[in-house]
Amino acid sequence: MKLAYFSLSWRLMAVLLLVCGGLGLATPARADIVTLTANDNGKQVQLNVGDQLIIRLPTISPRFGWRLTQTYPGQLTPTTVHSLPGISSGVPGAPATFEIHFQATGTGGLDLALVSAQPGTGYSTLGGFFHVFVTIDKPGVAKNVNVTEYGNHSRVKVNKGDQLQIRLDNTAGAQYQWEVMPITDNVIQLVTPPPAQAGKKPKKKAKAGSEEDVTFQFQALNPGKTTLRFLYRNASNNEAPPKRDFELEVEVPEPPR
Structure with missing residues (x-):
């Protein structure tokens, strides 16, 4: 009787799994981790909201790194920054690697650009500049x-x-x-571009030059x-x-x- 009960339970479980799969009740997709190195300079990167992006770039020593040319509020948020020896950056012979982690927080597309904190060291094939285009999607949005x-x-x-x-x-x-x-x-x-709204103060004119x-x-x-x-x-x-x-x-x- 115990064996029969186990067999019936197993079959019932299999049926339930098939039904749930057919109803689209599978476990939610987990966030992905996308890692880029110097070899990815100039590429396009596709992310979904919730994904993590890691960029590893060569430096002359752990004391130096890279900096963002701008911020991306509501789309891509930096979470951690490291400058470590011995991590692969995509450039053979680089003595250290700068590593920055991002979290994709909102939909959009953006130029993600970083410049070297100490350009011209000879340890980077990037010429002190790294750029990728990032698209963050959310289905139907x-x-x-x-x-x-x-x-x-x-x-x-x-x-x-x-x-x-x-x-x-x-x-x-x-x-x-x-x-x-x-x-x-x-x-x-x-x-x-839409016409200026009535009653709205005009934007301050930039100084010539x-x-x-x-x-x-x-x-x-x-x-x-x-x-x-x-x-x-x-x-x-x-x-x-x-x-x-x-x-x-x-x-x-x-x-x-």
């Missing part, structure tokens, strides 16, 4: 994707409905201005691939060659069915 000039000549993937914001360096009061080249397809469109950012806002419309191109041109002389340019390859994948 549109996100804001932010790209700075660090992302020049790179690629980014955005979903239909996502907002893509490109922020470029500019000099206040200069004759040169950023100009977006015409977009000939229907993959992504430039969003006209000071550094300021100019922002272009786009929205992903349809699946496909396109290239956004910007030229930094002399506004008073159309025949003058541009000082610099910015290009970004954009892919909008087919939505999941």
Whole structure:
């Protein structure tokens, strides 16, 4: 009788597992840990909310490290920082490794850029600069994707409905201005900035010659691939060659069915 009871219980358990699996009641997916080294410089990284990102980069000694070029509130939060000897950084012969941990806390896309605390030491193939583009997704949630000039000549993937914001360096009061080249397809469109709200104080004008950012806002419309191109041109002389340019390859994948 005991053997029969055990056999029946085992079969009942198997049936319950099959039913639960069919109803989508499987155990929740755990957060992933993504580790990057110097070999990943320039790559795209896909994370989900809750994932952990670890970056390991070479340093001349444990006394030196790397620093972030900006912060990413609400999207990527630094949790711990270490500078240790003997940890692989992707660069053979590097005497030490700087390690920084992040937690993905919110959806979005961002340029994650770090600069070496002591560039030019010869222990890094990065030239004192490390950059990856990080996309943090949450199923069914549109996100804001932010790209700075660090992302020049790179690629980014955005979903239909996502907002893509490109922020470029500019000099206040200069004759040169950023100009977006015409977009000939229907993959992504430039969003006209909303008019200033009545009664709202205008933004303080930047002092001539000071550094300021100019922002272009786009929205992903349809699946496909396109290239956004910007030229930094002399506004008073159309025949003058541009000082610099910015290009970004954009892919909008087919939505999941």
